Amino acid sequence: EVQLVESGGGLVQPGGSLRLSCAASGFTFSSYDMHWVRQATGKGLEWVSAIGTAGDTYYPGSVKGRFTISRENAKNSLYLQMNSLRAGDTAVYYCARARSDPYYFDYWGQGTLVTVSS
């Protein structure tokens, strides 16, 4: 059974940093692209970052230069380093497994809440 379990969320002050983790199990982690998607309370889904099997990374303009996605295949783990956090980054952050060509997200974790506030 595919499982994705996020951790590392919490309360952080504006300008601060936080590192999220996602523990994967039930599949060959190194063979899949992985993503982070966030959702502010009462709002829609927003794609945050992606990392390919070769370690190539992708970001939307809203987080580029502030967030860094990485993976550690030996530990079946995905990470998101978030720096220079703003109030607008407050959201539940989901880890998601992705299929490539066709492109879609087939499994999601339950999410971890990040709150940016003073």
Place this chain on the structure above:
Amino acid sequence: QSALTQPASVSGSPGQSITISCTGTSSDVGGYNYVSWYQQHPGKAPKLMIYEVSNRPSGVPDRFSGSKSGNTASLTISGLQAEDEADYYCSSYTSSLYVFGTGTKVTVL
């Protein structure tokens, strides 16, 4: 990258059919057959319902179907059931990036 446009809400009675639209541009929805749809119940993670415009993953009821015309994709739920009440999001791949729709709340009357 702007969010894809969906109606804020759609409602229907049990047994009826409803359709949710998802409008993008020729750079996303219109340019690729990589539209997917996700169902999200309150407090839960999204669940894949449709991928590659019209394909259903195993375990998704066949009352869910997808289609696309030009820059607009659609999700149709036939024979609406109480458990279909949820938020629905479309998504499109576009040149190594992904974009989601604004989301549609489906209410079963």
